[in-house]
Amino acid sequence: MSAGAGRTELFSAVDVIRAKRDGGELSDEQIDWVIDAYTRGAVAEEQMAALAMAVFWRGLAPRELSRWTDAMIRSGERLDLSFLSRPAVDKHSTGGVGDKITLPLAPLVAACGAAVPQLSGRGLGHTGGTLDKLESIPGWRASVSNTEFRRQLEEVGAVICAAGADLAPADRKLYALRDVTGTVDSIPLIASSIMSKKIAEGSAALVLDVKVGSGAFMPDLNSARELAETMVRLGGDAGVRTVALLTDMSTPLGRTAGNGLEVAEAVEVLAGGGPADVVELTLTLAREMLAAAGREDADPADALRDGRAMDVWRRMIRAQGGDPDAALPASKERHDVAAPATGVLTRLDALAVGVAAWRLGAGRARKEDGVSAGAGVRLLARPGDRVTAGQPLLELHADDPARFRAALAALTDGIEVGPAPPARRPLVLDRIG
Amino acid sequence: MSAGAGRTELFSAVDVIRAKRDGGELSDEQIDWVIDAYTRGAVAEEQMAALAMAVFWRGLAPRELSRWTDAMIRSGERLDLSFLSRPAVDKHSTGGVGDKITLPLAPLVAACGAAVPQLSGRGLGHTGGTLDKLESIPGWRASVSNTEFRRQLEEVGAVICAAGADLAPADRKLYALRDVTGTVDSIPLIASSIMSKKIAEGSAALVLDVKVGSGAFMPDLNSARELAETMVRLGGDAGVRTVALLTDMSTPLGRTAGNGLEVAEAVEVLAGGGPADVVELTLTLAREMLAAAGREDADPADALRDGRAMDVWRRMIRAQGGDPDAALPASKERHDVAAPATGVLTRLDALAVGVAAWRLGAGRARKEDGVSAGAGVRLLARPGDRVTAGQPLLELHADDPARFRAALAALTDGIEVGPAPPARRPLVLDRIG
Numbered sequence: 001m002s003a004g005a006g007r008t009e010l011f012s013a014v015d016v017i018r019a020k021r022d023g024g025e026l027s028d029e030q031i032d033w034v035i036d037a038y039t040r041g042a043v044a045e046e047q048m049a050a051l052a053m054a055v056f057w058r059g060l061a062p063r064e065l066s067r068w069t070d071a072m073i074r075s076g077e078r079l080d081l082s083f084l085s086r087p088a089v090d091k092h093s094t095g096g097v098g099d100k101i102t103l104p105l106a107p108l109v110a111a112c113g114a115a116v117p118q119l120s121g122r123g124l125g126h127t128g129g130t131l132d133k134l135e136s137i138p139g140w141r142a143s144v145s146n147t148e149f150r151r152q153l154e155e156v157g158a159v160i161c162a163a164g165a166d167l168a169p170a171d172r173k174l175y176a177l178r179d180v181t182g183t184v185d186s187i188p189l190i191a192s193s194i195m196s197k198k199i200a201e202g203s204a205a206l207v208l209d210v211k212v213g214s215g216a217f218m219p220d221l222n223s224a225r226e227l228a229e230t231m232v233r234l235g236g237d238a239g240v241r242t243v244a245l246l247t248d249m250s251t252p253l254g255r256t257a258g259n260g261l262e263v264a265e266a267v268e269v270l271a272g273g274g275p276a277d278v279v280e281l282t283l284t285l286a287r288e289m290l291a292a293a294g295r296e297d298a299d300p301a302d303a304l305r306d307g308r309a310m311d312v313w314r315r316m317i318r319a320q321g322g323d324p325d326a327a328l329p330a331s332k333e334r335h336d337v338a339a340p341a342t343g344v345l346t347r348l349d350a351l352a353v354g355v356a357a358w359r360l361g362a363g364r365a366r367k368e369d370g371v372s373a374g375a376g377v378r379l380l381a382r383p384g385d386r387v388t389a390g391q392p393l394l395e396l397h398a399d400d401p402a403r404f405r406a407a408l409a410a411l412t413d414g415i416e417v418g419p420a421p422p423a424r425r426p427l428v429l430d431r432i433g
Numbered sequence: 434m435s436a437g438a439g440r441t442e443l444f445s446a447v448d449v450i451r452a453k454r455d456g457g458e459l460s461d462e463q464i465d466w467v468i469d470a471y472t473r474g475a476v477a478e479e480q481m482a483a484l485a486m487a488v489f490w491r492g493l494a495p496r497e498l499s500r501w502t503d504a505m506i507r508s509g510e511r512l513d514l515s516f517l518s519r520p521a522v523d524k525h526s527t528g529g530v531g532d533k534i535t536l537p538l539a540p541l542v543a544a545c546g547a548a549v550p551q552l553s554g555r556g557l558g559h560t561g562g563t564l565d566k567l568e569s570i571p572g573w574r575a576s577v578s579n580t581e582f583r584r585q586l587e588e589v590g591a592v593i594c595a596a597g598a599d600l601a602p603a604d605r606k607l608y609a610l611r612d613v614t615g616t617v618d619s620i621p622l623i624a625s626s627i628m629s630k631k632i633a634e635g636s637a638a639l640v641l642d643v644k645v646g647s648g649a650f651m652p653d654l655n656s657a658r659e660l661a662e663t664m665v666r667l668g669g670d671a672g673v674r675t676v677a678l679l680t681d682m683s684t685p686l687g688r689t690a691g692n693g694l695e696v697a698e699a700v701e702v703l704a705g706g707g708p709a710d711v712v713e714l715t716l717t718l719a720r721e722m723l724a725a726a727g728r729e730d731a732d733p734a735d736a737l738r739d740g741r742a743m744d745v746w747r748r749m750i751r752a753q754g755g756d757p758d759a760a761l762p763a764s765k766e767r768h769d770v771a772a773p774a775t776g777v778l779t780r781l782d783a784l785a786v787g788v789a790a791w792r793l794g795a796g797r798a799r800k801e802d803g804v805s806a807g808a809g810v811r812l813l814a815r816p817g818d819r820v821t822a823g824q825p826l827l828e829l830h831a832d833d834p835a836r837f838r839a840a841l842a843a844l845t846d847g848i849e850v851g852p853a854p855p856a857r858r859p860l861v862l863d864r865i866g
Contacts, residue, residue, distance in 0.1 A: 017615030021489065046482035050614035053486035056454065181483035182450030 013047040020054040028067050035071035039170045045177055052183040060188040066237040072196035075170035079202030084154055087293040088115040090203035095127040097215040097354035098252035102130045103266035104282050107312035109289045110157025112298035117153055119163035119201050123363050126354035131162055136260035136329055136373035140322030156315045168196040191230040205241040205292035207285055212429060213250030215350025228432045241292050243433030248425050251348050251383050254278040257357040258376015260328035270310040277427055284428055331374030331397035335404045339387040341417040352414020353377050356407040360398040372399050384421050446480040453487040461500050468504035472603045478610055485616040493621040499670040505629035508603035512635030517587055520726040521548040523636035528560035530648040530787035531685035535563045536699035537715050540745035542722045543590025545731035550586055552596040552634050556796050559787035564595055569693035569762055569806035573755030585752045590745055601629040624663040638674040638725035640718055645862055646683030648783025661865045674725050676866030681858050684781050684816050687711040690790040691809015693761040703743040710860055717861055764807030764830035768837045772820040774850040785847020786810050789840040793831040805832050817854050
């Protein structure tokens with residue numbers, strides 16, 4: 001139970017836990033110590049779990065949170081991107097259903113003259129992971145060496161790859177711990193987790209896409225705004241120009257949720273087509289990133305139209321061993337979901353579609369699980385569309401037909417057909433920064 | 434991080450933690466599961482730590498607490514004392530400085546016709562442990578077999594020994610966890626910890642001595658009363674007649690704090706002498722225990738006077754290998770603490786004396802540490818006594834003179850001499866039951 005013998009510790013974990021438990025503010029020295037000692041194992045998992053629950057309860061004051069985040073950054077290395085000849089800008093989404101935006105966005109922004117180092121993760125639960133999606137491209141590999149990373153970022157302008165273990169290792173440990181101890185949904189803990197990783201990535205500018213709605217981590221606008229404001233402040237404290245958009249996640253983005261399905265849709269966008277909402281959000285985020293990088297003169301719509309973004313995409317995929325011309329894996333089985341009535345599709349719930357895609361095999365329940373490249377959901381209609389009873393609304397893709405039943409159960413309450421079109425909800429709900 | 438693979442669990446630990454975290458009440462089934470799963474390792478230490486902090490925050494409703502306690506009892510065996518020809522009655526003190534009451538009390542109550550199974554612990558921090566004290570008697574051993582326990586309880590009437598590992602093992606694990614995670618001082622967690630062990634010991638009656646004041650776990654009367662009421666209710670829920678006394682612990686009990694020093698004082702009481710407060714509390718608790726055991730006709734003062742209690746003491750010590758006539762170990766070094774002024778000793782703080790005794794070697798800082806049999810503090814004056822500047826107030830005993838300095842530092846603010854006697858504080862502050 002006890003740990004850290006053989007080294008005199010500056011503080012006692014119990015004292016730090018009790019201070020926060022009783023509503024006190026931790027000193028800079030206490031925060032530095034507890035994050036460092038946890039990273040090297042002198043503060044035990046059960047002690048950090050108790051502290052995380054106390055933070056969940058009592059919160060962290062702005063000074064504490066800023067220091068906590070900084071301590072997590074200092075638990076590992078902070079990338080130095082000063083070698084780049086172009087400005088680096090990063091983007092982070094809090095995760096949503098059908099959120100493939102990073103795929104067209106990174107090459108698009110690179111095509112406009114910025115460098116985009118996009119250190120990404122895998123999916124867990126109902127939201128997909130960018131690396132899972134790209135891994136459906138034959139040959140593509142998520143892991144790149146330091147040398148490859150630097151060369152690709154300079155020469156191609158965009159790298160989407162797995163984050164190394166040296167980046168905010170305290171967060172890596174703490175994130176896994178929070179996952180099993182019911183301490184995930186705490187705004188200071190979420191904000192410091194995201195921002196410690198993003199700041200450690202070394203970009204001078206960062207655009208955050210904070211999702212709001214049923215399919216998002218933050219279902220309501222107020223908590224999403226609080227999270228966004230907290231992260232923007234943390235970015236500023238660390239000298240990173242940070243802007244956050246609050247964007248709608250009550251219905252899936254685009255017309256696909258799944259790995260290969262979303263890559264195909266991203267390629268459509270890069271080819272100048274694709275669903276309007278995906279194009280809109282890609283361009284909006286691209287403009288924010290270019291402005292943050294000091295390239296507000298560049299026109300990302302042009303770069304989509306004239307094929308420059310697609311060129312970068314192809315080079316980016318090839319640089320990591322992928323074949324941009326290879327056929328994407330398709331699932332073995334399909335199943336259509338029919339419209340329950342005639343009228344207007346008023347609701348197609350993001351969470352319902354996300355859980356369905358997950359159950360079809362696109363996501364994983366445990367970190368150790370694999371994902372299916374072909375599984376997922378294709379939306380044949382979107383909210384606001386007129387539909388006729390019996391007409392196919394959704395196409396379910398799975399390798400194993402036994403999965404359809406559980407996916408259908410998730411969708412039951414997620415689809416509504418009514419007499420009149422729903423109020424149109426804007427895609428971008430607010431901007432903070 | 435995850436545990437319990439290979440067995441389908443009824444609940445998810447994260448769901449249980451989140452329910453309590455969000456202020457909900459846990460169901461009986463959730464409580465039974467989480468205590469059982471924690472005991473067998475399917476709920477990890479870090480998960481129980483987060484739950485304990487959530488309980489610290491949100492509390493447990495009476496139904497939850499009763500079930501929680503019962504689940505901890507059911508994690509092990511509950512002793513069956515029905516073989517006894519006399520009624521069994523148990524006593525528990527929440528711990529104080531100089532609290533050697535169990536030593537004269539157990540043989541005294543046995544001498545009056547009840548059976549006293551006193552499963553005790555070792556000390557940690559500034560309060561001493563009953564087993565540590567008895568182990569200063571040459572030859573005495575704390576561990577007895579089941580058969581020895583039953584025979585001694587029937588034939589001698591009193592056993593003070595170490596609790597077996599089979600008694601409330603969930604509490605054993607949880608207690609160690611709370612100690613390192615800042616979740617000790619939660620009334621429901623304290624109450625369920627004490628009562629699960631005491632109820633598992635199988636007595637039909639229980640008298641609680643809840644200490645109040647600087648040297649106690651509960652410094653103020655209100656929290657001590659809440660703890661006492663909670664434990665009395667839990668006893669009733671489990672069919673154990675339970676009474677609690679709230680007793681003063683603002684100054685040490687008697688004139689000694691230390692292992693061998695306290696045994697010697699207990700023997701004085703059994704010989705019909707000893708400090709008035711120790712005699713008063715011993716008799717008061719004895720009367721409560723005898724009443725709870727249905728022996729209200731017995732007069733414990735008689736049994737002290739006529740040597741029957743001393744006879745049981747000697748048989749009890751001998752039954753566990755001890756020599757009641759052997760000299761008790763004395764410390765190698767002594768150091769006197771002088772009165773700082775002439776007047777009346779108005780304050781001799783229990784916590785200050787407890788910490789001093791601990792630092793002199795009477796207590797341990799870690800479970801693995803040993804204790805010194807001879808170390809401790811002898812009080813040469815008590816609050817209310819007239820003292821002259823320079824007169825010895827305390828005698829410090831230690832094997833290593835290097836320890837005096839730290840002990841003296843603990844005492845600095847604990848001694849006050851004033852012009853007038855302090856208001857007399859009664860020893861027994863309240864009775865609940």
